[in-house]
Amino acid sequence: MEIRTMTDEQRKAIALEYFKRMDRGESVLDLFDEQAEVYFPKWGVAIGKARIEQLFGELTQLFDQISHDYTYPNVIQQGDRLAVESTTHGRTREGVEWRAGVTHAGRWCDVFEIRDFKIQRLYIYLDPDYAGADTKRYPWLPQ
Secondary structure, three states: OOOOOOOOHHHHHHHHHHHHHHOOOOOOOEEEEEEEHHHHHHHOOOOOOOHHHHHHOOOOOOOEEEOOOOOOEEEEEEOOEEEEEEEEEEOOOOOOOEEEEEEEEOOEEEEEEEEOOEEEEEEEEEEOOOOOOOOHHHHHHHH
């Protein structure tokens, strides 16, 4: 097994390519290692490309359109780890639009581990209630 050295810029480029492909509705699977793991809130952890494909297949059913702001993300890098924080906007399949700073949804932080030019681990942290329908449990939100 050959291990190839990567620069911080190469790792960042792979992470940004992931967001660009997601926004274009293209497959991201070839960016992942065969044994990669991905976490998404209220879905859990997917290990391996088959489960990652299932996770993303189910997630994309939620949206008509999604757009990540990857032009000016906050990126923190240490070794093979990157934390990328930014915003999204889009529309759910039900036609509900969201935009960070306007609605409750849209702020996120993804933590990547990228080695040997493949995503080894991706943990996605966000509120998956894009439509803002889960308000009754939070007294500070308008009913």
